[in-house]
Amino acid sequence: MKTRVTWSLLLGVWLGVAAFAAEDGTVKAPENPPIEGTWAPTFEDNFDGEGLDATKWKVGQHWAGINGGAQPHAANMAVEKGMLVFTWDKKKEPFTFGDKTTSYGTGEVTTYKRFHQAFGYIETRMKYDVQRGLWPAVWTMPVLRATDKPNDMKWAYLKFDLAKAEKPAAKALLKLKVKAAPASFWFDVHRCFDDAWTQAAITWKTKPNFDAIYLAQVKTKAAPGSWVEADVTSFVNTQIAGDKKASFMVADMLQSCKAVSFFSSEADEADRPRLVLDGAEVLASEDAVVSGAKPDENFGAEKELPIFDSYGYIVSTFEKGMEIDILEVLGIWGPAKVSHALHWNGYEKQHKSTGQQVTVEGADLNKWTTVSLYWEEGKVEFYINGKMTWSYANERVCSAPSYLLLSGQTGGWDKNGDNFAANLDPNLPKKMYFDYVKMWSGKKKESAPLPEKEK
Ligand SMILES: [Ca+2]
Ligand SMILES: [Ca+2]
The missing domain is CATH 2.60.120 (Jelly Rolls)
Incomplete structure (x- = not known):
């Protein structure tokens, strides 16, 4: 017995070099964001439970369905090996989620009616298969106010x-x-x-x-x-x-x-x-x-x-509300190009938006990637692997508590969804993984004020 333990330990040390450096290793969410500030943790899920914690998450958002050609399906979401895993696949038979019927299954979980926050720092560690037709996204939607009986x-x-x-x-x-x-x-x-x-x-x-x-x-x-x-x-x-x-x-x-x-x-x-x-x-x-x-x-x-x-709450991008797309990726862009975007004043004639497509040097989103939003009154900053990739400062920046969405959509823009079945069907199933989600309240440390002559 002793010999076997010794040998397996030695084997473990030898294999460990490769095993622990493997790209699929999970980690625990960090104590604090990588930028200095007055942080207090408000939400954390390392996905190491036996299922998806219903005190933190629900399937689906504030309306029954998601954009694009796929819909959430229970068989396409799982918590396993310390990760939340979404699978995109095509079913033999169409199924209905909410009011939408499709043959394409996917995952979408949100904190709607479970956890809402304005400002602070939001971070997830994620990766996904890069494939034309797929549209992974991490985003927030604003909760303006309660309806009559939000706890009913x-x-x-x-x-x-x-x-x-x-x-x-x-x-x-x-x-x-x-x-x-x-x-x-x-x-x-x-x-x-x-x-x-x-x-x-x-x-x-x-x-x-x-x-x-x-x-x-x-x-x-x-x-x-x-x-x-x-x-x-x-x-x-x-x-x-x-x-x-x-x-x-x-x-x-x-x-x-x-x-x-x-x-x-x-x-x-x-x-x-x-x-x-x-x-x-x-x-x-x-x-x-x-x-x-x-x-x-x-x-x-x-x-x-x-x-x-x-229904619970009024979700609207009017007034103080704004959709914050922390990360959106279209498969057609490849593994290192991402988009950060803001949408406000609804989605019809009054719709306004701004955003930035970014090529992230060294980032390869089919490997573990840390994706974060820093958010304060009048300003948002977007980070990939701890490096700021875009920021936007304006008094119109969302100040409403918001809920977080993790979604494996399909389609989108930039011809990503064109020839949908022909591009996607032969390549399914595909996967999207989340290692952790953590949020903090607080504000980053003020940078030192500029000397008078440089103002
Ligand atoms: Ca009873
Ligand atoms: Ca984890």
């Missing part, structure tokens, strides 16, 4: 005891009976990271965290009295092989503002939520809705599970 969110939690399930299910379906609903609606089913909650105690404040990358997203016209179902086979099988308990979170993550209600475990047995494992029914052992508007209240004994997600 109702999320349903359900727990199932799988002690009697002895083998993996060929098909596991979560089935919910609709109590009340508009003509059409959608809902997401997520996996909870733990089962240590009870329906007698759970509240908005104590709810378990869940994977923001949903297990299923269902769009339906199910009428009251009928059943809806979601395929949750792979997660249920990991739990059958594991602790024999499975917890789900069910909500409307696309902020459609539709009041939907399902029967709960306190309803008549014929109406209760259930898991169907290859035809065998397991009734939910516990369920409860939590309410953002009533964060300390418990609703575990209610006979229904109402879900709701308000």
